[in-house]
Amino acid sequence: MKRLFKVDYLSRVEGETGITAEIQDGEVTVRAGVFEAPRFFESFLRGRHYSDIADFTARICGICPVAYQMSAIHAIERIFGIEVEEPIRELRRLLYCGEWIESHALHIYLLQGPDFYGAESAWSKKDYLPIAKRGLSLKKLGNRILALLGGRPIHPVSVKVGGFSKLPQKKSLLSIVPDIEDAFVESLREVERAARLQFQDHAMDMECVSLCTPREYPMNHGNVISNRGINTPMAGFLSMVRESQVRHSTALHSKIWKDGRESPYLVGPISRVNLNAEKLPEEITTTIKKCGISLPIMNTRMGIIARSIELSYALHEAMRIIRAYEAPSGPSVRFEPREGEATWITEAPRGILIHRYGLDHEGYVKDCTLIPPTSQNLAQMEIDLHDFIQIHIDKSVDFLKKESEKIVRSYDPCISCSVHLVVLEGNKHVKTPYGVRGGIA
Amino acid sequence: MKRPRIGIFKFTSCDGCQVSVLNLEEELLELLGLFQVAYFREATDRPLRGHLDIALVEGSISTERQRSHVIEVRERTRHLITIGACATSGGLQALRNWASIEDYKKAVYPSPEMIETLPCSTPISDHVYVDYELWGCPINSDELSETIASFLLDKRPGIPGYSLCMECKRKGVPCLLVVKSEPCLGPVTRAGCGVLCPALERPCYGCFGPKEGANIDSLLNVFRKAGLSDHDCALLLDKMNTYSYRKARSREGLQ
Numbered sequence: 098m099k100r101l102f103k104v105d106y107l108s109r110v111e112g113e114t115g116i117t118a119e120i121q122d123g124e125v126t127v128r129a130g131v132f133e134a135p136r137f138f139e140s141f142l143r144g145r146h147y148s149d150i151a152d153f154t155a156r157i158c159g160i161c162p163v164a165y166q167m168s169a170i171h172a173i174e175r176i177f178g179i180e181v182e183e184p185i186r187e188l189r190r191l192l193y194c195g196e197w198i199e200s201h202a203l204h205i206y207l208l209q210g211p212d213f214y215g216a217e218s219a220w221s222k223k224d225y226l227p228i229a230k231r232g233l234s235l236k237k238l239g240n241r242i243l244a245l246l247g248g249r250p251i252h253p254v255s256v257k258v259g260g261f262s263k264l265p266q267k268k269s270l271l272s273i274v275p276d277i278e279d280a281f282v283e284s285l286r287e288v289e290r291a292a293r294l295q296f297q298d299h300a301m302d303m304e305c306v307s308l309c310t311p312r313e314y315p316m317n318h319g320n321v322i323s324n325r326g327i328n329t330p331m332a333g334f335l336s337m338v339r340e341s342q343v344r345h346s347t348a349l350h351s352k353i354w355k356d357g358r359e360s361p362y363l364v365g366p367i368s369r370v371n372l373n374a375e376k377l378p379e380e381i382t383t384t385i386k387k388c389g390i391s392l393p394i395m396n397t398r399m400g401i402i403a404r405s406i407e408l409s410y411a412l413h414e415a416m417r418i419i420r421a422y423e424a425p426s427g428p429s430v431r432f433e434p435r436e437g438e439a440t441w442i443t444e445a446p447r448g449i450l451i452h453r454y455g456l457d458h459e460g461y462v463k464d465c466t467l468i469p470p471t472s473q474n475l476a477q478m479e480i481d482l483h484d485f486i487q488i489h490i491d492k493s494v495d496f497l498k499k500e501s502e503k504i505v506r507s508y509d510p511c512i513s514c515s516v517h518l519v520v521l522e523g524n525k526h527v528k529t530p531y532g533v534r535g536g537i538a
Numbered sequence: 539m540k541r542p543r544i545g546i547f548k549f550t551s552c553d554g555c556q557v558s559v560l561n562l563e564e565e566l567l568e569l570l571g572l573f574q575v576a577y578f579r580e581a582t583d584r585p586l587r588g589h590l591d592i593a594l595v596e597g598s599i600s601t602e603r604q605r606s607h608v609i610e611v612r613e614r615t616r617h618l619i620t621i622g623a624c625a626t627s628g629g630l631q632a633l634r635n636w637a638s639i640e641d642y643k644k645a646v647y648p649s650p651e652m653i654e655t656l657p658c659s660t661p662i663s664d665h666v667y668v669d670y671e672l673w674g675c676p677i678n679s680d681e682l683s684e685t686i687a688s689f690l691l692d693k694r695p696g697i698p699g700y701s702l703c704m705e706c707k708r709k710g711v712p713c714l715l716v717v718k719s720e721p722c723l724g725p726v727t728r729a730g731c732g733v734l735c736p737a738l739e740r741p742c743y744g745c746f747g748p749k750e751g752a753n754i755d756s757l758l759n760v761f762r763k764a765g766l767s768d769h770d771c772a773l774l775l776d777k778m779n780t781y782s783y784r785k786a787r788s789r790e791g792l793q
Contacts, residue, residue: 106579108579108580108581108582108583108584109579109580109581109582109583110580111553111580112548112553113548113579133550134549134550134600134601134604134655135600135655136550136600136630136631137631137633137634137642140634140637140641140642141630141631141633141634141637141642145773146773149773149777152743152777153630153777156552156554156629156630156675156778157552158552158553158554159551159552159553159554159555159556159557159558159676160553160554160557162552162554203557203560207560207581208581217582217583217584218575218578218581218582218583218584219581220567220570220575221582226567229567230567233563233564233566233567234563234564236560236561236563237561237563237564240561240563248734248735248737248738249676249731249734250561251554251557251558251561251676252554252675252676252745254734254735254738254740255738255740257740262735262738262739262740263737263738263739263740428739
């Protein structure tokens with residue numbers, strides 16, 4: 098007997114995506130398809146000046162524009178050999194904290210949260226409204242940090258190659274500290290609440306990948322590491338990634354290519370928490386222990402716990418940065434453009450975001466590669482869905498459909514991001530200087 | 539009284555303008571009390587049924603499927619309002635309109651013949667009648683509340699169509715064009731952002747698109763005198779509102 102179910106347009110995720118599952122003679126085939134329209138960023142970035150890159154790539158995603166600005170700016174600064182002063186480095190980290198807070202709050206309270214309460218949206222049930230309100234106020238705080246540094250929360254405008262266009266006043270930064278303090282205390286309670294939610298038992302043996310630096314919880318710097326022994330500088334990781342095309346999706350699927358085999362991997366809050374837990378401040382680790390969260394987290398459904406931990410961390414880190422901030426000698430450093438190529442990876446709210454640029458001697462883009470976190474998670478997500486349906490093969494289609502949607506949502510996929518890369522039906526493997534791209538998976 | 543039904547739709551875009559709706563934060567919950575949210579895929583599971591009093595549309599039209607979908611949305615809707623640069627002017631992805639789409643595909647993809655996409659990315663108003671357009675990349679949340687409130691009060695939204703310079707002067711921000719000879723698009727760009735860039739000592743890069751009756755060529759002459767090449771000038775306009783700036787320029791040329 099053949100059973101088929103389809104979710105055409107998944108709600109409460111960013112962008113347009115669907116799921117198709119086919120069950121025939123006990124065999125399950127799952128396809129998580131992305132059908133968002135292609136936007137050709139990698140094409141129209143060619144020939145553009147380096148000063149446009151951060152503004153352009155920010156427009157890939159309205160939820161994580163800072164991530165795109167950060168990966169781009171750092172890659173370009175590497176090509177030009179620019180070293181920014183410590184306070185600039187810290188302000189960029191603060192900007193990233195704002196984005197983590199805003200993005201995580203959106204996902205925890207407005208997108209995924211309703212799933213745990215059987216609600217169709219954050220405002221459809223009276224009981225859920227207080228939770229939605231808490232989420233909105235956290236989100237607002239993240240947005241305030243972003244606006245303070247970059248003028249506005251979505252597509253902020255002050256970041257540029259070499260530093261910032263203008264620095265914030267310490268006074269205005271300090272003005273939000275009391276609110277962040279309160280939110281931090283509240284956020285520890287939110288971690289406890291997340292830990293009390295009901296999760297399906299679904300531990301998986303998976304490869305978690307994130308940045309790692311001895312100095313701090315990773316955002317803009319570090320090597321790429323995994324729980325299966327990867328430890329490589331950023332550029333090295335790009336050559337390990339193999340992007341393949343699948344028939345059903347307008348986004349590429351990325352896998353790690355190692356010892357002649359390709360394997361899926363997971364990026365994002367779960368991976369970061371698993372690989373960097375020792376760098377979390379004491380208040381947070383105490384809370385983690387107190388509410389019995391066992392690390393590493395190997396159940397992808399528990400993404401909401403990892404996200405809550407990071408939301409709390411980002412608040413803590415924002416306070417630390419603001420209190421320690423001393424203005425640098427100037428908002429940006431002087432530099433001369435030069436020819437070159439570089440890869441940089443930063444930790445977007447949803448996981449590592451890989452950018453590679455080749456620039457000519459005047460600083461115009463020759464070519465570029467952008468690999469967003471969601472396309473790196475797609476392969477893992479399909480396995481997850483497959484395993485789930487295989488176990489619950491006798492259940493009703495309605496149940497499978499609903500639960501599959503929840504699984505996809507727990508990954509916090511960002512579809513607008515994943516699809517600047519298009520996949521097509523075809524059978525070719527194309528060799529690029531940076532690994533192999535193409536082919537049907 | 540029955541609450542008016544509102545729907546929020548997305549075509550080709552970054553989601554940022556829909557997120558601006560969620561960024562209304564406390565106002566959002568008040569808004570939800572005044573309307574019935576009939577469709578908002580980003581935030582609720584509810585499928586689209588029946589007619590709408592007001593539709594907020596994000597994103598440009600860039601595939602065949604979207605072309606028929608936007609017609610369907612129009613047919614169901616009393617007032618259709620576009621939100622943001624993509625829906626109002628084609629967005630950053632409209633840069634493909636000035637290139638060969640085949641070259642674009644070939645540049646990145648192994649099997650270009652399989653990509654289903656239209657050769658151009660176009661604003662909603664190229665396809666259906668639009669009742670009101672909100673500019674910006676992203677839109678300004680205050681302008682969004684003003685527009686929605688105006689709908690309820692049955693009045694025209696009080697959103698200015700004049701240039702950014704007006705706002706800039708009122709705020710007393712030093713003019714980057716005059717004082718530093720920087721290529722600022724302020725004189726030809728709509729006000730609405732609240733003078734973000736000039737206040738952060740950065741020239742305007744045109745998030746809010748051309749103001750009505752903008753004299754773009756005259757501004758470009760000023761840029762040329764300051765040492766910019768024709769190519770540099772063209773690149774300045776070819777950003778999130780490339781389609782509208784180019785249209786405004788050619789209209790100017792005809793007069």
